[in-house]
Amino acid sequence: MTDAAIIDGKAFAAGLRDRVATAVAGLKRDHGLTPGLAVVLVGEDPASQVYVRNKGKQTLEAGMESYEFKLPDTTSQEDLLAKVHELNADPKVNGILVQLPLPKQIDEQAVLAAIDPNKDVDGFHVVNVGRLNTGSADALVPCTPLGCLLLLRDYFGGALSGKKAVVVGRSNIVGKPMFNLLLQESCTVTVAHSRTADLPAELGQADIVVAAVGRPEMVKGEWLKPGAVVIDVGINRIEKPEGGTRLVGDVDFAGASKVAAAITPVPGGVGPMTIACLLRNTVTAACRQNGIDEPSM
Numbered sequence: 001m002t003d004a005a006i007i008d009g010k011a012f013a014a015g016l017r018d019r020v021a022t023a024v025a026g027l028k029r030d031h032g033l034t035p036g037l038a039v040v041l042v043g044e045d046p047a048s049q050v051y052v053r054n055k056g057k058q059t060l061e062a063g064m065e066s067y068e069f070k071l072p073d074t075t076s077q078e079d080l081l082a083k084v085h086e087l088n089a090d091p092k093v094n095g096i097l098v099q100l101p102l103p104k105q106i107d108e109q110a111v112l113a114a115i116d117p118n119k120d121v122d123g124f125h126v127v128n129v130g131r132l133n134t135g136s137a138d139a140l141v142p143c144t145p146l147g148c149l150l151l152l153r154d155y156f157g158g159a160l161s162g163k164k165a166v167v168v169g170r171s172n173i174v175g176k177p178m179f180n181l182l183l184q185e186s187c188t189v190t191v192a193h194s195r196t197a198d199l200p201a202e203l204g205q206a207d208i209v210v211a212a213v214g215r216p217e218m219v220k221g222e223w224l225k226p227g228a229v230v231i232d233v234g235i236n237r238i239e240k241p242e243g244g245t246r247l248v249g250d251v252d253f254a255g256a257s258k259v260a261a262a263i264t265p266v267p268g269g270v271g272p273m274t275i276a277c278l279l280r281n282t283v284t285a286a287c288r289q290n291g292i293d294e295p296s297m
């Protein structure tokens, strides 16, 4: 088979950010509303600092307000919860994101549970998990699986119904919400994981593969059904034989490209979609909080 088409997440994300910026301009003009996103970073993890900087920059570029809070690594759970409560009460803040992972003295679930579900632009609060699971229209949907879904809808022109999808990975952040979103699109969905008996046999049936396991190049091209569409969520930094490092996904890109119909690259695939969907969720949250019809984005 010839080489797979590349699903250009970077370009799609740029287009989505433009549509978000247009929506924001409309909210300002028609409602005097400027959506605001608060990002809280605890500690000094270098990768997290880069992500937080990119989020802040892209929030401002979309015409929204960005509020960044950098708390020391030694922050107590009590102090972090106090910050979350302050942001919950602040009407200028429409979206709240507490960057994960958190330092070990902090109970992540307790922090996520403290965020106002209607400001929970990560979609990690159990209320939003429940809303998504039950197909409620007021769910805020986790950014990475939402980004994957938008890429798939675009590729298939909306025709996902009846497709066989395999999600590899069962995390709360990607695997489980991805399962729910694909099920809602009327795909037949299998969730595979580290205890799956025969992963190649499962993948051999899949029209759509979403790989989110966090193991570099784990999914091999030979396991795929010819013509499959592959969404690679993994972002793994590995050592190059000649020294230095490079980013690879959870899928063996070279091998998969020979078998798949289409595949997302790493970098430049799902990663940029995650941030674009965060901006989109912030506009969605701001509209709902203010009783304004959600613009199409």
Ligand SMILES: Nc1nc(=O)c2c([nH]1)NC[C@@H]1CN(c3ccc(C(=O)N[C@@H](CCC(=O)O)C(=O)O)cc3)C=[N+]21
Pocket (backbone or CB within 6 Å): 048, 051, 097, 098, 099, 100, 101, 122, 143, 235, 247, 266, 267, 268, 269, 270, 271, 272, 273, 274, 275
């Ligand atoms: N509460 C919370 N919400 C998050 O959404 C969240 C989080 N915590 N903690 C960290 C992870 C990671 N994350 C990424 C976002 C964008 C790229 C991204 O844009 N990647 C680019 C560049 C990659 C690079 O060069 O390093 C790409 O894949 O092309 C990657 C990773 C959001 N996260």
